[in-house]
Amino acid sequence: MTLERLRRDAIRRSLFPPVSLRQAIDRLGFVQADPIRSPARAQDLILRHRVRQYRAGDLERHYPSLDIEEDFLYAYGFLPRRNWQLLHPRNTRALTKLDRRVFDLVTAHNQIHPRELEAHLGREREVNAWGGYSKRTTRTLESLHFRGLLRIARRDSGIRIYEPAPLRPDPLSSIERLRRLILLIAGILAPVPERSLRETLRHLAHAVPGLVCKPTLIASLLKSGDLESAEIEGMEYIWPAGKIVASEPPRVVRFLAPFDPLVWDRRRFEHFWDWRYRFEAYTPPSKRKMGYYAMPLLWVDSVIGWANVARKESGVDVELGFIGNRPNTTEFDRALESEIASMRVFLAAAEGT
Secondary structure: OOHHHHHHHHHHHHOOOOEOHHHHHHHHOOEEOOOOOOOOOHHHHHHOOOEOOOOOOHHHHHHHHOOEEEEEOOOEEEEEHHHHHHHOOOOOOOOOHHHHHHHHHHHHHOOEOHHHHHHHHOOOEEEOOOOOEEEHHHHHHHHHHHOOOEEEEEEEOOEEEEEEOOOOOOOOOHHHHHHHHHHHHHHHOOOEEHHHHHHHHOOHHHHOOOOOOOHHHHHHHHHHOOEEEEEEOOEEEEEEOOOOOOOOOOOOEEEOOOOOOOOOOHHHHHHHHOOOOOOOOOOOHHHOOOOOOOEEEEEOOEEEEEEEEEEEOOEEEEEEEEOOOOOOOHHHHHHHHHHHHHHHHHHOOOOOO
16 A cells, blocks of 8 residues: 555545546535635536536536535535434424424415515524624524524525425444544545544534544444545554555646545645645735635546636636646646646636526
């Protein structure tokens, strides 16, 4: 086992040949969402490499027919319904009077926009988790959604439209739910450093209150053969049972989203490619080194730099940065131009989404 084999296997697992939108979400298991559009939302940038003829906004356009849900796993995003079911039930406490009233109103309307609730409940505000103010009705909708009683039916200009959640089958035992969630997350990020997996699983304390991931569970899955591991250059890696396949990636350039599964774990990123990537959207402009929304630039099996992509009236503007020297080959230049052309087509449908 070598680092190169692990790196190539990670690319093979995550950047599979393009399939349908439904198949891609099912295969990924989870697609992280982010509202920043620079040049498009993270979920769209993640899916563009994995879905045939994908255009910015396709996920939102087709969401109602995809049998998927919005929810929080280790971050907020989109999951196949079978994975979403592992997150619930989350909270068994009784509903408050306001909870019940909001739930009954949503049920009566079938689908409801938060503004429609204001006509019934007013515009009262309360302090949110970030110290700011949110409308009480919106907070209640979000709480009922988190508890699995409501779901996101669709979005209207980015605003969540709610409806009653589908009935769920009888829940699995806590241990079985946790086992499947560990295997799910390990598969999404595979091969993943053991330390990173353990840190990511701590988010389950928020995603599924009451499910406690004990260190012995990962050890048990390794012992049973559901997970496998290897130590590479002093770092222990874990992946779901199956051979590491180190096939050579296609000789193409890809601009990856900052939240792409291939990029998500910064510990692995630095070990794989020997440099530290920074997401600087929330960094003061004077302190940015790569740019507001710098996307890692993958060339074959190496992330050699980053790209800042901006939509202009005249087309797409791309600024590149490199860790070392820019590859001085015709092959790279052609691959780069192909990726920029692909980005233009992808963004052509972005207006109005």
